[in-house]
Amino acid sequence: MYKLYYLPGACSLAIHALLNELNQPVEAIDRNKTTDFDKLESRGMVPVLVDNGQVIREGAAIILYLLDKHKNQMLPESGLEKARFIEWVMFANATMHPAYGRLFFLGKALDDGPAKEQALTAASNSINALWSAVDKQLQQSTFIFGEQITVVDMMLAVYASWGQYFPVDIIMSDKVQRMIDAVKAHPSFLKAIEDEQSASQ
Structure with a gap:
């Protein structure tokens, strides 16, 4: 076990x-x-x-x-499809995750005030750009890789829940929100x- x-x-x-x-x-x-x-x-x-x-x-x-x-049925056996899957795993783990990590750092490191608000807003804008990339991937499908859920969707759903801890606007499209809701119900x-x-x- x-x-x-x-x-x-x-x-x-x-x-x-x-x-x-x-x-x-x-x-x-x-x-x-x-x-x-x-x-x-x-x-x-x-x-x-x-x-x-x-x-x-x-x-x-x-x-x-x-x-x-x-x-x-998640990880392709080889070739470009496998590379694309690993690319999205890394996007979630090494790009989206640290972007939210920056919010946590700023929330703890800076005293309340205009400078903190400005820093948090800049960090949230970066996150919003990443969610826009996710939206593009979801144009023709429910999940990142079609109609079957993968661990990439699960990772993104976890990160999406972290926005609630900060006084910033994390913007997600309807397609992204539907994907997250589907993961949460899985x-x-x-x-x-x-x-x-x-x-x-």
């Missing part, structure tokens, strides 16, 4: 949902309730996956490891939320 170290509402939720989608048993462990987490991840970051004693860090690495290990995603809520109590 896999062990997945997570924080409630963090990006680890997408990996938890992916494990459910792959029908893999997983023990979800709240990082805040673990006294020796620093032995697994010295930076204190989630997600961390443990597979038969082997520790795997970094969300994109964990995702590609799981999709390569378990039979699925059984594997719902189960991940329920399991994490139970584990964190």
Whole structure:
């Protein structure tokens, strides 16, 4: 059984949902309730996956490891289609995620006032441009790669929920919002939320 170290509402939720989608048993462990987490991840970051004693860090690495290990319909076998899929995994993990991370940093680092408002607005404008790129990808489909949900959609749905923590306007098109709503209603995603809520109590 896999062990997945997570924080409630963090990006680890997408990996938890992916494990459910792959029908893999997983023990979800709240990082805040673990006294020796620093032995697994010295930076204190989630997600961390443990597979038969082997520790795997970094969300994109964990995702590609799981999709390569378990039979699925998400990861193309080779060629340009596989490259495009990895491209979108990286977009979510290394572009969209850090863009929201900037909001969290500014929210904590700056004192309230005009300078903070200006910085948060600039950061949210950058995020809005990224959601516009997602909208373009969704012009002909419900999800990023057609009518089948993938972990990319799950990642984006998690990040989309973070905007509620900031006094800025995060603009998403109707197509993007429909995709996010579909992910939130997906059984594997719902189960991940329920399991994490139970584990964190």
